[in-house]
Amino acid sequence: EAGVAQSPRYKIIEKRQSVAFWCNPISGHATLYWYQQILGQGPKLLIQFQNNGVVDDSQLPKDRFSAERLKGVDSTLKIQPAKLEDSAVYLCASSFYGSSYEQYFGPGTRLTVT
Amino acid sequence: AQRVTQPEKLLSVFKGAPVELKCNYSYSGSPELFWYVQYSRQRLQLLLRHISRESIKGFTADLNKGETSFHLKKPFAQEEDSAMYYCALTYAGGTSYGKLTFGQGTILTVHP
Numbered sequence: 088e089a090g091v092a093q094s095p096r097y098k099i100i101e102k103r104q105s106v107a108f109w110c111n112p113i114s115g116h117a118t119l120y121w122y123q124q125i126l127g128q129g130p131k132l133l134i135q136f137q138n139n140g141v142v143d144d145s146q147l148p149k150d151r152f153s154a155e156r157l158k159g160v161d162s163t164l165k166i167q168p169a170k171l172e173d174s175a176v177y178l179c180a181s182s183f184y185g186s187s188y189e190q191y192f193g194p195g196t197r198l199t200v201t
Numbered sequence: 202a203q204r205v206t207q208p209e210k211l212l213s214v215f216k217g218a219p220v221e222l223k224c225n226y227s228y229s230g231s232p233e234l235f236w237y238v239q240y241s242r243q244r245l246q247l248l249l250r251h252i253s254r255e256s257i258k259g260f261t262a263d264l265n266k267g268e269t270s271f272h273l274k275k276p277f278a279q280e281e282d283s284a285m286y287y288c289a290l291t292y293a294g295g296t297s298y299g300k301l302t303f304g305q306g307t308i309l310t311v312h313p
Binding site: 090091120128129131132178182189192193195 | 205210244245247287299301302303304306
């Protein structure tokens with residue numbers, strides 16, 4: 088089966104600019120996650136979707152980060168405006184409903200904010 | 202709040218030697234523990250989970266609730282085991298089931 092797709096793979100922007108990441112989960116996976124992984128740390132969950140509804144966004148910096156999954160399939164994560172500390176790898180993952188611990192990860196988008 | 206600690210950022214062993222990657226957690230309820238692995242230039246992927254009590258690629262991990270640990274072990278390390286290993290925790294029930302809390306990761310290097 089095709090894996091989780093993410094684009095772009097790399098992005099370099101200046102602080103205060105905006106950026107958007109796209110994720111296409113594995114077909115049939117109802118649950119979608121966005122993680123932020125800062126260099127030297129483990130992934131940190133930003134937001135979890137169940138179909139097109141938000142299940143958990145407690146760690147999403149809502150003043151600058153937003154995410155949507157309008158049709159319950161693809162998802163976009165946006166940062167506006169970006170800060171230097173947003174430099175990280177952004178990982179998208181998906182899983183079947185009811186099997187949320189077996190998450191399948193995409194390749195990630197490496198964001199550098201200068 | 203749940204927390205996962207991997208005390209070693211780097212671990213080096215020689216091929217054929219035993220290896221143990223340490224993981225400690227804090228959570229007041231009934232956690233579910235996992236090990237994820239990321240090989241060079243590959244995606245993060247599930248290695249094993251404590252509820253299945255299985256051995257994957259020769260690795261095993263036992264959940265010790267008394268010591269709140271979930272150490273990953275392999276009796277004879279192979280060069281292809283070199284990778285980044287993450288311990289992760291979630292908890293059953295609630296609306297955030299499936300939300301994984303990851304440790305900081307341990308880079309395992311197996312020398313020939």
